Amino acid sequence: MLPSAQGSGPLPRATGPIALTCGEPAGIGPEIAVKARLALGSRLPFFWIGDPRHLPPGSGFQVIRTPSDTVDVPPGLLPVLPHPFPDAAVPGRPSGGNATAVVTAISRAVALVQAGAASAICTAPISKQALHEGAGFAFPGHTEFLASLAGVDRVVMMLACPALRVVPVTIHIALEDVPAALTPELLEATLRITHAALIRDFGIAAPRIAVTGLNPHAGEGGAMGQQEAHVIAPVLARLAAEGMRLTGPHPADTLFHAAARARYDAAVAMYHDQALIPIKTIDFAGGVNVTLGLPFIRTSPDHGTAFDIAGQGVADPSSLIAALDMASVMAAARAAG
Ligand SMILES: NC(=O)c1ccc[n+]([C@@H]2O[C@H](COP(=O)([O-])OP(=O)(O)OC[C@H]3O[C@@H](n4cnc5c(N)ncnc54)[C@H](O)[C@@H]3O)[C@@H](O)[C@H]2O)c1
Numbered sequence: 001m002l003p004s005a006q007g008s009g010p011l012p013r014a015t016g017p018i019a020l021t022c023g024e025p026a027g028i029g030p031e032i033a034v035k036a037r038l039a040l041g042s043r044l045p046f047f048w049i050g051d052p053r054h055l056p057p058g059s060g061f062q063v064i065r066t067p068s069d070t071v072d073v074p075p076g077l078l079p080v081l082p083h084p085f086p087d088a089a090v091p092g093r094p095s096g097g098n099a100t101a102v103v104t105a106i107s108r109a110v111a112l113v114q115a116g117a118a119s120a121i122c123t124a125p126i127s128k129q130a131l132h133e134g135a136g137f138a139f140p141g142h143t144e145f146l147a148s149l150a151g152v153d154r155v156v157m158m159l160a161c162p163a164l165r166v167v168p169v170t171i172h173i174a175l176e177d178v179p180a181a182l183t184p185e186l187l188e189a190t191l192r193i194t195h196a197a198l199i200r201d202f203g204i205a206a207p208r209i210a211v212t213g214l215n216p217h218a219g220e221g222g223a224m225g226q227q228e229a230h231v232i233a234p235v236l237a238r239l240a241a242e243g244m245r246l247t248g249p250h251p252a253d254t255l256f257h258a259a260a261r262a263r264y265d266a267a268v269a270m271y272h273d274q275a276l277i278p279i280k281t282i283d284f285a286g287g288v289n290v291t292l293g294l295p296f297i298r299t300s301p302d303h304g305t306a307f308d309i310a311g312q313g314v315a316d317p318s319s320l321i322a323a324l325d326m327a328s329v330m331a332a333a334r335a336a337g
Pocket residue numbers: 028032123124125126127128129142289300301302303304305306307308309314315316317318319
């Protein structure tokens with residue numbers, strides 16, 4: 001298991017409440033929020049920003065006026081900061097009319113964490129398609145939207161579980177656009193942000209980062225692609241000369257078995273699926289999505305809206321619970337300086 005902000009029972013947790021956004025109300029977000037509160041009680045305080053009408057029938061909740069009221073809510077009830085939506089939620093069928101409120105719930109959480117009223121934010125999954133169609137949402141996901149709200153040029157997506165941390169260099173773009181997007185500048189910025197976050201937020205003094213190639217067999221010496229020699233290796237050499245502990249470019253297909261994972265603290269991969277398939281395969285229930293490079297803490301479960309099971313009461317809250325816990329540990333660490 002990795003030494004980290006995850007799976008480390010004795011580490012301190014934040015005392016201030018975490019703002020949990022509702023995400024897409026037609027998905028499993030409201031259900032797992034209620035289940036997470038029942039599992040965590042008041043040990044790990046968070047409040048839900050959403051419309052109480054979207055909670056599963058019979059859910060125990062209490063409306064709060066401000067985040068600081070969270071502490072007064074009995075442990076069996078979900079503290080709810082009301083965020084009215086125009087439409088009811090039909091499981092599995094997102095309403096275009098609700099799209100704008102999904103987005104404003106996220107902006108509201110950011111405003112609260114920036115004002116110091118929340119210790120971190122945790123986001124339940126959104127449907128990018130529903131937001132694009134219903135609200136003209138111009139961002140491919142939370143990651144890019146949060147960077148814009150925070151006024152930050154560059155952020156990094158990391159997914160972390162007790163056995164693995166992965167970072168995709170390019171994120172939500174078509175596979176055919178990856179080679180052109182994979183510039184030395186982007187790779188260098190991603191490595192610097194990842195390195196800094198492993199030190200600051202994960203408490204690893206001298207992080208070891210393994211970097212994949214882009215092509216099969218990391219290019220096989222140029223026989224299967226040139227990006228390894230022309231883009232990736234020169235950046236690694238430059239940053240290694242500064243003292244960063246980097247290895248690669250490695251063939252991606254052999255970087256994620258147990259013995260390989262023991263040799264690094266994070267793997268940086270060149271595109272979305274190269275990074276996310278291994279972690280969602282190894283630990284779908286325990287994975288957490290964390291945005292590095294923001295001025296505040298943001299985590300999220302590693303799964304999506306799960307429309308196929310919404311409204312059935314069978315959704316697993318484990319990843320959300322892990323995300324809330326990771327946010328709490330990180331917030332406590334930052335507060336301690
Ligand atoms: N953070 C986010 O906002 C986020 C993350 C990932 C995907 N998404 C979005 O979610 C939508 C659906 O994506 P998808 O279908 O690729 O992935 P998904 O994670 O929603 O679902 C994949 C499979 O896993 C199951 N599953 C997911 N979470 C589960 C849980 N907590 N308990 C039990 N089973 C669970 C689903 O039922 C489904 O069979 C897309 O619009 C995608 O963009 C959002």
